[in-house]
Amino acid sequence: MILVQFLTGLASAASLFLVAAGLSIIFGVTRIVNFAHGSFYMLGAYIAYSLVQRLGGGPLGFWGAVLLAALAVGAIGVVVEVLVLRRIYRAPELFQLLATFGVVLVVQDLSQWIWGPEDLLGPRAPGLDGAVQIFGEYLPEYDLALIALSPLVLGGLWLLFHRTRWGTLVRAATQDREMVAALGVNQAWLFTSVFFLGAFLAGLGGAAQLPKGGADLLIDLNIIAAAFVVVVVGGMGSITGAFLAAVLIGELNAFGILVFPEITLVLMFLVMAVVLVIRPWGLMGKPETPGHARAGPAEPLLAPAGRHHRWAWLALLAVLLVLPAVAGDFTLVLAMEILIAALFAYSLHFIMGPGGMVSFGHAAYFGLGAYGAALLVHHLAVPMELALVAGPVLAGFGALLFGWFCVRLSGVYFAMLTLAFAQITWSVAFQWYGFTGGDDGLLGVWPAEWASARAAYYYLVLVLTAGGILFLRGTIFARFGYAIRAGRDSPLRADAIGIDVQRHQWMAFALAGILAGLAGALYAFSKGSVFPDELSIPRSVDALVMVLLGGVQTLSGPLFGAAAFTWLQDTISRLEFWRLILGITIIVLVVLFPQGLGGVFRQVEERLRGGAAEAERAP
Amino acid sequence: MSTLEVQGLAKAFGGVQAVDGVSFALAEGELLAMIGPNGAGKSTCFNMLNGQLRPDEGSIRFRGRELAGLAPRRVWRLGIGRTFQITATFASMTVLENVQMGLISHRRGFSGLLGRAGALYREEAAALLARVGMTEQAERACGVLAYGDLKRVELAVALSNDPGLLLMDEPTAGMAPAERVELMGLTAAIVRERGIAVLFTEHDMDVVFAHADRIIVLNRGALVAQGSPAEVRDDARVREIYLGSAAAGAGAS
């Protein structure tokens, strides 16, 4: 039994390893964390499915389909690299991640269009559709093939990297990009070929697991979150590390099912936690050398709102106050959504802007707030007032717990870990049917009697969101806000004047979690229900897009970003291919304005003011 | 009692013994220069003193308290200020705010969520800036200052916790020769009036001989000579080290 379970774990590690290895190789050379790697994996599965149907289910047809699918995905990777990524290698990491997320959205809608929304059952592998008996237990024969696959690929990659000129170049580029450029190697070609290899591996992983897992539209984000965990645990850029971590995670899942069938991911979380405490840079990774200065454009000065800006804010508040008297239901609902989105965006902006920590999993705390409130109402029938407090408190505890690990990392590692935690939270909500209602969500989360009229609830939302936003703004200019800004500007100097940077970042993370949780709890009561979507990666990305639309470096940005984005989404989500449209919009925005819309506005403003850049203060 | 007492300090990187059993002491208000050719172990020594590196062996006592293994922020809290070889300031804050940060940290800490931090200790910060000659630039962003001015800001920040000791790793690196002597002269004047002890490393011998009370010489991780400027100038081994390695002459490197 133990042996069979162990082998099952090894088999499930195979596709995880392939995806993580591809991710790692691409990152090593191009320094891009490819969010779309899960999409390549999903495409591998779908394309292999179609090819098997076309080529027939014989051994040649099946394995031919797997290989062709992987090659096709490699080619798709090349297209993505040439069309999108090549233009943004110099853009800030955040924008690169966002652009690849745009690719995720595009691939999702195209896949749904081509292969339909239903889950597809994978074909059986010819000749391997039986089971072998081991100590009286049965193990599918195909698992043996998968078990053999990882070491084969690992060996193949080793040969490729150590025995070919191309491999030597890739290793050199991983060590030092400038050096390769200096050697006169055609860098564009090297990057494209690396992308081909990475996408090929992901496609192979997706195609190879087809007989076991089939193909559906959720596997892209599921596998990418797992692959991020593997890469963080194994150590970024280390293929052997990816292999070890994939096996570790695969085994955990295999044995976790026996011990803790409802929430296997909790185990994954625990292991990741242990590894990161002992080796923050992963099992086989190297410690990051602390940079002296951060790359990217210099941060502008930050100053409290001047008199004009203050009047503008008051005018806006006045309009919002009289809105119920003049506007219809539709406008009021939209305004509520915008206010909630704005608080959510401000809470993310707080850690991203002044804190310099880009979270890709901020929806976890929005969702925890929503679920915290909804679960209490659903299971214990507590009154709304209490639930509105309990939701943010739960979110705060979640942020304290996850944040403790996240603040030990920085940059893309931080982003990947926040995303992994969010996906784990999502999985718990999704899988734990008995408690959270799983996919069906929790219904009947309505406001208290006194707040049940639309206008009444609107005022409640207005007071709490405006209060939350003002509180965050105030904090930015209080001592605490200065301390986290100091940690972002120069960790070295901050430490040298007595600031415990990590501790302040941790507290900022928790504070942002609490306010995101408040937004989530308000959201739950405004909709009367919660679903796992509230915790999902796309919702995290929504918040990112709002902050970026408005500009990270401005304090009014999140509000405008939230308004524009919520309105836009409200409008296009009626359309059939709204993900496709949103994805393309994100890609185009990033490719055209690699410094963000905020940066563009500031440039225009500076030009209008005759280049008085230095006196410029962010509003 | 000495302000700083260093005993048998050692640190190895892999096989390289970067610092090898260094001992010295710093009297109150003394300006001590640490010199030596490139790779002698000066920065490594410094980084152990200010908490960035944990020594393999040895003890560092500041006013009788052991520093070895403390984090930089704790070292600062004990009353030791520092400047960096490559300046490190908060680019999104004004010059004045940078100094206020040091003062806030020293007097109240940073846990306040309410109130305007920008209004705290403005006069004290302005006074420190006046002392280093930066009054006119007080409201400018640190991100746009000239290098020499950044060095002055760093000095003002380093003074903000009323330190008993200043650690300055190559305080004049990257500056024009005339500016170097001037900045070190300013530093010397300030620390003399406040009775602050200073340990600094420096490649520019003009600066060293103009301002140091005493000099210690490091070579290949070991202390090879110490004494007054005149004694060190006449020391045969020091001459050999400096003349023997042609690259590390008296000039800049």
Ligand SMILES: Nc1ncnc2c1ncn2[C@@H]1O[C@H](COP(=O)(O)OP(=O)(O)OP(=O)(O)O)[C@@H](O)[C@H]1O
């Ligand atoms: N982080 C490190 N890892 C490995 N070796 C190091 C490290 N830091 C310093 N070394 C080595 O330790 C020795 C001493 O270096 P250190 O930087 O302390 O010299 P230095 O006297 O400050 O030189 P310079 O005058 O060039 O600044 C050198 O051989 C250097 O290569």
Ligand SMILES: [Mg+2]
């Ligand atoms: Mg040095």
